[in-house]
Structures are given as C-alpha cells and as structure tokens.
Amino acid sequence: MNIITLKDYRIFVGEDIWTEFAYLLEQRKYSRILILVDENTGRDCLPLFRANINLNAHIIEIPAGEPHKNIKTSQAIWQAMMEHETDRRSLLINLGGGVIGDMGGFCASTFKRGIDFIQFPTTLLSQVDASVGGKLGIDFNHIKNSIGLFANPQAVFIYPPFLDSLPYRELRSGFAEIIKHGLILDEKYWSAISQAEELNPQDLTRFILPSLSIKKHVVEEDPYEKGLRKVLNFGHTIGHAVESYALETDTPLLHGEAIAIGMICEAWLSYKFFVLKQSELKSITDFILKIYGKPALHPGSFDQLIALMRQDKKNEHEQINFTLLKSIGNAVVNQTCGVDGIIGSLGYYEGLQAK
Ligand SMILES: NC(=O)c1ccc[n+]([C@@H]2O[C@H](COP(=O)([O-])OP(=O)(O)OC[C@H]3O[C@@H](n4cnc5c(N)ncnc54)[C@H](O)[C@@H]3O)[C@@H](O)[C@H]2O)c1
Ligand SMILES: [Zn+2]
Known part of the structure; x- marks a missing residue:
C-alpha cells in the first residue's frame, strides 16, 4: 500500500x-x-x-x-x-x-x-x-x-x-486528466504518458501515484485556487464549455472527452498567442487525436460556447481566463484571450483530420 x-x-x-x-x-x-x-x-x-x-x-x-x-x-x-x-x-x-x-x-x-x-x-x-x-x-x-x-x-x-x-470510454475519459498532469507540470511524465498504446486498467494503474503526487503538490500549495491551482484548469476553459453544450444535445461528451478537445484548442492558443513551439502543439494534437478521435463540434455552436465561457468561475474583470503552456510541462496561469482568438482555436480543431 x-x-x-x-x-x-x-x-x-x-x-x-x-x-x-x-x-x-x-x-x-x-x-x-x-x-x-x-x-x-x-x-x-x-x-x-x-x-x-x-x-x-x-x-x-x-x-x-x-x-x-x-x-x-x-x-x-x-x-x-x-x-x-x-x-x-x-x-x-x-x-x-x-x-x-x-x-x-x-x-x-x-x-x-x-x-x-x-x-x-x-x-x-x-x-x-x-x-x-x-x-x-x-x-x-x-x-x-x-x-x-x-x-x-x-x-x-x-x-x-x-x-x-469500468467501461472503456470512461477509462479513456479519466486518462485526459493524466495527460493534463504531464502537460502542465512534468515533461518527463508526459513522455511516459504519450507512449501509452493500449488503455486498459492494468496499464493505467501505474499512472495513479504520479498523478496524485502532482495533484497533491498543487492543492497543498494553493488550496483555494488563488494562483498555482489554476494550472489544473488547462484545457478546462474551452473544455467545460464544450462539455456543458454537448450535455444538452443527443451526443453528450464525457468530461475527459470534452477536456481533450479543450486541451487541443488551448494548446493552439498557447502556440498562437504565447510561446509554445509548433512542434509541441503538433505532438499534443496528434496524441490526443490518436486516443480520442475527433468528435465534431456542433455547427453554429461557437457563439454559445463563448457565452458559456463567459460564465466560467475563473474569470475576472469580464475577461475569459486561461491557463496556457509555455512549453510541455510548464503552464502559466491567468492568461486572457479575445473572442476572435478563441474562435480561431475552435476553427483549428474543426480543421483537423481525425487520425
Ligand atoms: N472535485 C474535483 O476536483 C474534480 C476534478 C475533476 C472532475 N471532477 C468532476 O468529476 C465528474 C466526472 O467524474 P467521473 O468521470 O468519475 O464521472 P461519474 O461519477 O459520472 O462516473 C462515470 C460513469 O462510470 C460509472 N462507474 C463509476 N465507477 C464504476 C466502476 N468501477 N465500474 C463501472 N461503472 C462505474 C458511473 O456510474 C458513471 O456512469 C465531473 O462532474 C467533474 O466535474 C471533479
Ligand atoms: Zn477535469
């Protein structure tokens, strides 16, 4: 134990x-x-x-x-x-x-x-x-x-x-938080995660302890989300909006499936408006698409997604708040981005080819 x-x-x-x-x-x-x-x-x-x-x-x-x-x-x-x-x-x-x-x-x-x-x-x-x-x-x-x-x-x-x-789809949904842990704080961990081929309980059990250590480190430093804890929100500003929207349709997404989309979009924002390298954006995008496929965003949903993001608890002074990546394993909290940029990231996702 x-x-x-x-x-x-x-x-x-x-x-x-x-x-x-x-x-x-x-x-x-x-x-x-x-x-x-x-x-x-x-x-x-x-x-x-x-x-x-x-x-x-x-x-x-x-x-x-x-x-x-x-x-x-x-x-x-x-x-x-x-x-x-x-x-x-x-x-x-x-x-x-x-x-x-x-x-x-x-x-x-x-x-x-x-x-x-x-x-x-x-x-x-x-x-x-x-x-x-x-x-x-x-x-x-x-x-x-x-x-x-x-x-x-x-x-x-x-x-x-x-x-x-646990059904496979649920197992895969949980894997999204593991991916996030590597992306925000630990490049070595990401390297191990991104080697994963098969998602089965036996293989995934090895990620429980390292992921818990990352979560422990973050929540102990900042229990009430004043600063550092916001790193855990990477992928979640756009992901939560996608999840809430999909919940009202006949093709709801699981939490992790929506966060996977959110992580691709927010990695794109990190590349376009911040300093994430294009090669890193590509490895994030490729790996996530390989694991999750590419659920379509509903046509015409972008305005509603933006409206949902405006409700996000993390926002301050009416700005939509993001955690973005400087590089893989290195996240920065409290970044903001205009609506055009966010729409651009959704467009990037829409334009991807499923693997
Ligand atoms: N508090 C936090 O810090 C935090 C962090 C991340 C996510 N969340 C929340 O967690 C929720 C998502 O969690 P989840 O994905 O575990 O969802 P969930 O609790 O809905 O479980 C997913 C499905 O799996 C079934 N299930 C659970 N365990 C099973 C098992 N061992 N065998 C068979 N079926 C099983 C459940 O009945 C359910 O149908 C969201 O509401 C999200 O907001 C909270
Ligand atoms: Zn989550």
Missing part, C-alpha cells in the same frame, strides 16, 4: 487498503454509516466493497451520470439522510466516480452544517484527480460545478481493482 499524506488527511492506494480502512472506522466510532452509490457502482463496486469489509451501513442509491449532479438529486440524498436519522456523528462513504464524490461530499458538508465523509473513488478520473483537493459541488442552470464549497474528506481510499468493471 502507498500512503500520500496531505495536511488534513491521507490517501491510501493499493489492493491492501482494507485493514487501514477498518482501523479508521473502528477508531472513529461513527453512530451511523451511509454509503452513497449510483446505479452502476451499486451493481459493480458495492459487491466488491462488501467482499472486503463487513459493515453495517445504509445504502443510498441515485441515478448515474452528470445530468443528475444537481440540486434535485442532492435533495433526494438529504432526504435519505434524514430518513436514516443521520446525526452529526455519522459518516458518508462516497463509492463512485467524480459525480458521487463531488455531490456526496457537497451533501455531507452541508447536512446539519457538515458530517464526515470518505472518498472511495471508482473511476480512473476520480482516482487520479477528483477525489483529492476538497472541491465539492453540483451543476446549476447548466453551469458545471457552479454551486459548491471546499471541504476535505477524512480520508481517500483508492482500490485500483474497481477499474476492472
């Missing part, structure tokens, strides 16, 4: 996390334990969870997917907590991907002014990224994560075998 220690909590990673988990529960003597799952993690992960630990817990199950990361589902969670007579000495275990972790953490932190929660991430995306850093929340008025707060879990337990039941 590997242990990553942050200021307020620890992350346990490995197949042998269960003794440590049992020990933590024994020490804390919670009055009630609730486990939040969605329909998929209830089916695929809960049996594996139960095979490893014997717990007397109430299960709260919600529908799966980003469209349910909203206030209505949160109300259903709070309602279930009330019905199970959850008090302030209770614990919520979030067993699922980033949606369960973000929304479960949000519901736990607001219920009776806050009860303890533990993150048990089951997707690659949540194991390498979302479960760490204390950002919790839900989507509102079609704006992603627009209601929420910062609060830390008691611990994070990462059990890689959960990935065995």
